[in-house]
Amino acid sequence: MGKLLIYLRHYKKETVLAPLFKMLEACFELFVPLVMAAIIDRGIGGGDIGLSLCMGGLLVALGVIGLACSVTAQYFAAKAAVGFAAEMKRALFAHLQSLSYTEIDTLGTSAMITRMTSDANQVQNGVNMVLRLFLRSPFIVFGAMVMAFTIDVKAALIFTVTIPLLSVVVFGIMMLTMPLYRKVQNGLDSVLQSTRENLTGARVIRAFRKEEEEIAAFEEKNAALAHMQLFVGKLSALTNPVTYIIVNAATMILLYTGAVRVDEGTITQGEVVALVNYMSQILVELVKLANLIITITKALACANRIQGVFEIPSGMDWAQEAGRRAKSGPQDAKPLAVEFDHVCLTYAGAGAEALTDIDFRVGRGETVGIIGGTGSGKTSLVNLIPRFYDATSGCVRIDGRDVREYGREELRKKVRTVPQKAVLFRGTIRENLSWGKAGATDGELWRALDIAQAREFVEQKPGKLDFGITQAGRNLSGGQSQRLTIARALVGEPEILILDDSASALDYATDAALRRALHDMTGGMTVFIVSQRASSIRYADRIVVLDDGRAADIGTHEELLSRCGVYQEIYYSQYPRTEGGAVE
Secondary structure (H helix, E strand, C coil), rough: CHHHHHHHHHHHHHHHHHHHHHHHHHHHHHHHHHHHHHHHHHCCCCCCCCCCHHHHHHHHHHHHHHHHHHHHHHHHHHHHHHHHHHHHHHHHHHHHHHHHHHHHHHHHHHHHHHHHHHHHHHHHHHHHHHHHHHHHHHHHHHHHHHHHHHHHHHHHHHHHHHHHHHHHHHHHHHHHHHHHHHHHHHHHHHHHHHHHHHCCCCCHHHCCCCCCHHHHHHHHHHHHHHHHEEEEEEHCCHHHHHHHHHHHHHHHHHHHHHHHHHHHHCCCHHHHHHHHHHHHHHHHHHHHHHHHHHHHHHHHHHHHHHHHHHCCCCCCCCCCCHHHHHHHHHHHHHCEEEEEEEEEEECCCCCCCEEEEEEEEEEEEEEEEECCCCCHHHHHHHHHCCCCCCCEEEEEEECCEEECCCCHHHHHHEEEEEECCCCCCCHHHHHHHHCCCCCCHHHHHHHHHHHHHHHHHHHCCCCCCCCCCCCHCCCCCCHHHHHHHHHHHHHHCCCCEEEHHHHHHHHHHHHHHHHHHHHEEEEEEEEEEEEEEEEEEECCCCCEEEEEEEEEEEEEEHHHHHHHHHHHHHHHHCCCCCCCCCCC
16 A cells, blocks of 8 residues: 555645645644533533633634544545546556557456456545544544543543553454455456356356356356455444444443542532543544554455556566667668567466477568468467567567567557457547547548548548547447448558458458458568468468468468478368369
8 A cells, every 4th residue: 555655645735735724623622522521511611601601602612623634624625536546546546558469368358447447446545534534533533532631530541441442342343354354345346257258258157048157157256255345344343333333332431430539629510511522422433443554455455466566567668769770770681670580488387388499581572371270279379469468488589679679669660460250449430540540631531541440431421530429339340340440550650550350351352352441551561471261361362271370281272282291171161072182
């Protein structure tokens, strides 16, 4: 939690003023029992109505001033807490964006969402409550004890026993519940993960009639979370009754001792009432303090989880000055666009390599097809080019330079990837395409749509480029979404374009038209096409055939069809041979 307090740096004034006004409120509150004692002893006991009215007016003034101080303190505390949470979330989101795919895969989506929402809100509440009550409650507890000693030392000795006993109860329960709240948050992660998986995979679950199994699994996780929450809730709930028992017992002893002292003439009746009021104040404040500690316990557990994310370093170090170094030499001096130099890749926690000894070179302007069976490593291979993952051994080069020498922005401008799943964001078509190039003109957008074979359906939409897309492109078909994602990548005019099975929803005619348009583009763009369709990569300059993470063969369609068994198996499964051996 301490490391997160850096996000309060812009709210130093608020973090000082909020406790200060709460302390002022507490000071006014501590004077109330003394005023009450004066009213009882001198006003009512002495028959002085004027004094009673005067003291009554003072009580009202103390209440009004205390209320003003409380509202002011709440304002500053809320401002500091909300501002702190906003800055922390902003920094956390930026940190998550800086992580590589490896760390994101390890963390998990549900855990990251929980840190950004539930955990951050708990920490915000904790900061708010600390600024309001952390100094006020202890101040009133010890202030009431001091004020009690000014009234009568012997009666006040009861406070010296009661307060430590209450402290033991409160802090003991806190020590027991703190690790349990951490487990509760982990259980919440599990429930959120199950919920997200069921929502995203609803169609698959229904297709295989796994609803009952998924419901049972969710109920099991939910029941475990509920049981854990009930257990820690019962422990926390012990705080109030135990503190009430101790304080009420102390009040009974105080009344008996006070009665004896009044009978002896040592103290007055008003002073006994003042002592009881101070004991009541201690009770109220300790209950507040107990609730505050529960809130702080939750906040600390959540803060540690958030801090744990901040402490995860990115597995990738991006060069800062790589862009300047790249411009120092002539571009034509390096004819090769992409080089894979004996590259191997092992995912974090995996027991075996995903890619093994991949070694080939691609010239500028070439079209390279990547094909292979499911799980052969096609996506893993192309993910190394934009450096979504780093090779565990070997080297990937672009224009003769290791991809690790490029700055993030420089590499992203050179390489654009269209992933397997079409991802569109809520907004207009224009806004989605402009992700490829900020400030792109309408002419550039329509040119990209032409190449992606998307102009026809975009022109039919109301508003055309200003047609609104819903979240994840749910108001578009699969083929339309894929063509828009391809157009988005083309707007930036990259040097290297990666189509990672991104035309799977297109019909054969549209797919062929897209490939022709990409081939006719000027500027020498290098294209990598990952596909399960042999027709999509048939006319590529070279085809890389992957089999279980290894390059089974590399060559043209005709070469591979004559010598590569893996390619033959894939091709003939899609285009059966006739009886004479020719392809139908």
